[in-house]
Amino acid sequence: MAAPAICSLGKDLANSIVTFLPLDEANQAKKNNIYQIRLKRVQDDEWSISLFTLCSEGWECDGVVYPKITWMKNELLSKLAKWSTEDKKSEFKSTLSLIAVDKYSQLYQCLKEKYRDMVKVWPEVTDPEKFVYEDVAIATYLLILWEEERSQKQLREKQSFVDLGCGNGLLVHILSNEGHPGRGIDVRRRKIWDMYGPQTILEESAILPNDDYLFPDTDWIIGNHSDELTPWLPVIASRSSYSCCYFVLPCCFFNFYGKYNRKSTKKTQYREYLDFVKEVGDQCGFNVEEDCLRIPSTKRVCLIGMSRTYPPTQEKLIDEQRTLYIKSQHTDSLGLSSKSSLDQDDSRHLDCHASDTQVGNLDSSLVPPEKLTESWMPGFQPREKEERIRNCALLPRDFIDKTVLQVAKLLLDSNSEEKDPRINDQSKSVWDTGRSLTLREVAEHLEVDTLQKLKNECGGLQTLLRNNHQVFEVINSNVSIRDWRQEVHTNTNKRRPEAKRTAPSDVLKTRLCWFYVNHPSGCPRAAESCPYAHGAEELRPSLMPRKNRNSAPDGYCSSSLVLM
Numbered sequence: 099m100a101a102p103a104i105c106s107l108g109k110d111l112a113n114s115i116v117t118f119l120p121l122d123e124a125n126q127a128k129k130n131n132i133y134q135i136r137l138k139r140v141q142d143d144e145w146s147i148s149l150f151t152l153c154s155e156g157w158e159c160d161g162v163v164y165p166k167i168t169w170m171k172n173e174l175l176s177k178l179a180k181w182s183t184e185d186k187k188s189e190f191k192s193t194l195s196l197i198a199v200d201k202y203s204q205l206y207q208c209l210k211e212k213y214r215d216m217v218k219v220w221p222e223v224t225d226p227e228k229f230v231y232e233d234v235a236i237a238t239y240l241l242i243l244w245e246e247e248r249s250q251k252q253l254r255e256k257q258s259f260v261d262l263g264c265g266n267g268l269l270v271h272i273l274s275n276e277g278h279p280g281r282g283i284d285v286r287r288r289k290i291w292d293m294y295g296p297q298t299i300l301e302e303s304a305i306l307p308n309d310d311y312l313f314p315d316t317d318w319i320i321g322n323h324s325d326e327l328t329p330w331l332p333v334i335a336s337r338s339s340y341s342c343c344y345f346v347l348p349c350c351f352f353n354f355y356g357k358y359n360r361k362s363t364k365k366t367q368y369r370e371y372l373d374f375v376k377e378v379g380d381q382c383g384f385n386v387e388e389d390c391l392r393i394p395s396t397k398r399v400c401l402i403g404m405s406r407t408y409p410p411t412q413e414k415l416i417d418e419q420r421t422l423y424i425k426s427q428h429t430d431s432l433g434l435s436s437k438s439s440l441d442q443d444d445s446r447h448l449d450c451h452a453s454d455t456q457v458g459n460l461d462s463s464l465v466p467p468e469k470l471t472e473s474w475m476p477g478f479q480p481r482e483k484e485e486r487i488r489n490c491a492l493l494p495r496d497f498i499d500k501t502v503l504q505v506a507k508l509l510l511d512s513n514s515e516e517k518d519p520r521i522n523d524q525s526k527s528v529w530d531t532g533r534s535l536t537l538r539e540v541a542e543h544l545e546v547d548t549l550q551k552l553k554n555e556c557g558g559l560q561t562l563l564r565n566n567h568q569v570f571e572v573i574n575s576n577v578s579i580r581d582w583r584q585e586v587h588t589n590t591n592k593r594r595p596e597a598k599r600t601a602p603s604d605v606l607k608t609r610l611c612w613f614y615v616n617h618p619s620g621c622p623r624a625a626e627s628c629p630y631a632h633g634a635e636e637l638r639p640s641l642m643p644r645k646n647r648n649s650a651p652d653g654y655c656s657s658s659l660v661l662m
């Protein structure tokens with residue numbers, strides 16, 4: 099199978115136009131995906147850059163090799179403009195610099211095809227497309243890297259691995275399925291673990307930085323967005339055995355204790371953090387290499403330790419150096435905040451963090467004393483198995499429903515003079531959108547008791563209203579009733595990923611429509627275009643476990659009323 103490529107059809111240099119013709123696996127042109135980038139001089143030094151697609155109707159996208167038009171419009175063009183005007187050397191290595199790109203592309207296509215169905219059955223709250231294709235990309239990278247390592251070191255067996263903080267375990271599943279013996283460990287098991295089958299080994303356990311968590315028989319230690327475990331990865335690998343290697347893809351910034359605190363403003367925080375994780379690898383005695391993965395995530399740089407800077411005979415000496423180094427990091431971070439620095443943009447973390455997760459802090463009360471004595475870092479605190487959820491999702495259902503109804507009535511109060519002018523727009527039917535109020539105004543109408551209950555939840559009123567996304571729209575602290583007719587017209591809502599706007603089929607019509615039940619004019623959408631049930635006869639049984647109903651239907655977010 100040929101590697102798919104975006105092949106430049108033609109460069110019309112005189113007019114500054116480049117036409118791109120993407121090819122599919124069989125080297126056939128994907129006619130629907132032809133696009134042009136045009137550069138035009140506006141005047142003197144001013145240029146404009148534009149994107150033209152041949153036909154946006156049949157545009158196929160997977161968000162990786164074939165990007166979405168909205169992404170090209172909103173992200174790519176501004177990036178191109180930035181890159182073509184800035185004059186600084188990139189802080190990062192070029193993409194896939196340590197492996198053969200052609201082999202990578204070929205294998206990526208095969209694996210993407212092979213694991214494509216995972217997207218359909220993804221039971222987690224996170225965006226399946228992003229996860230599946232990103233994990234396929236990371237697996238592909240490792241498989242090629244390992245293949246090259248085998249031929250270089252003349253290894254006959256496929257390398258074994260342990261993925262620390264494996265989360266949903268998909269990477270473990272793919273690598274195992276591709277013949278590498280290994281397992282994943284995470285402090286919190288996921289629903290999806292049950293779907294992989296017995297050949298995918300996943301263990302629920304908290305990793306602590308001590309001699310009990312070494313992997314002497316393992317060839318590679320993997321840390322993929324491994325959060326507070328990230329700086330420990332090189333340490334664990336170096337102490338596991340002389341031949342043990344590691345691969346780490348850092349994202350959120352953690353040191354050995356908790357939040358990584360920025361030291362300089364000369365570099366970006368990301369670059370500085372990568373340099374820190376690289377320094378840990380150096381100090382542990384690795385020749386650390388850096389590469390950039392081909393993934394949609396903004397954090398694409400991985401650090402790899404594949405060989406050592408010292409001979410095996412110096413192990414003891416180097417280990418003393420490691421201990422000293424870790425100790426020196428302790429004094430660096432004493433007294434500093436222990437809150438994690440979370441990558442909120444990255445959907446990968448949606449199922450990984452609660453907003454007030456306690457991580458890697460100096461409170462040692464939860465770690466058994468016998469563990470503390472052995473620890474390489476007294477005071478390291480793994481995150482809790484069950485993250486405390488304080489985003490209003492655990493408030494009693496009837497309390498949520500009552501408050502939602504109260505706020506909605508307030509907005510729909512027809513005697514109000516401050517009615518939204520949209521209601522007078524003759525082009526729309528007279529479905530009442532009510533008025534818009536500030537959060538403060540809404541709060542003034544709620545009972546003290548209600549406010550107190552909400553205050554105990556982080557985010558309070560705003561979070562409750564945002565969670566009830568079907569009913570409310572909250573923009574810049576202004577609350578209004580969501581007008582789904584408008585949502586249909588402006589379906590290019592930039593901030594919501596496309597997949598999040600479409601309710602997956604298994605949650606369609608599993609809950610009653612709030613508008614159908616509560617709004618004086620019913621639901622503005624016809625039954626066939628509303629993902630919620632218009633009447634009990636439309637209700638389908640939900641496949642989601644009961645406790646998760648709050649987060650579904652995806653994209654329409656947790657709505658208000660469950661009348662089942």
Ligand SMILES: C[S@@+](CC[C@H](N)C(=O)[O-])C[C@H]1O[C@@H](n2cnc3c(N)ncnc32)[C@H](O)[C@@H]1O
Pocket residue numbers: 262263264265266267283284285286303304305306321322323324325326327446447450480481
């Ligand atoms: C950001 S998520 C990434 C998950 C997965 N590797 C991925 O890329 O999708 C970080 C994961 O590390 C796990 N984790 C954090 N600290 C841990 C520890 N001390 N022991 C085991 N797992 C831990 C968390 O439970 C979480 O699943």
Ligand SMILES: [Zn+2]
Pocket residue numbers: 611612613614621622623628629630631632
């Ligand atoms: Zn409806």
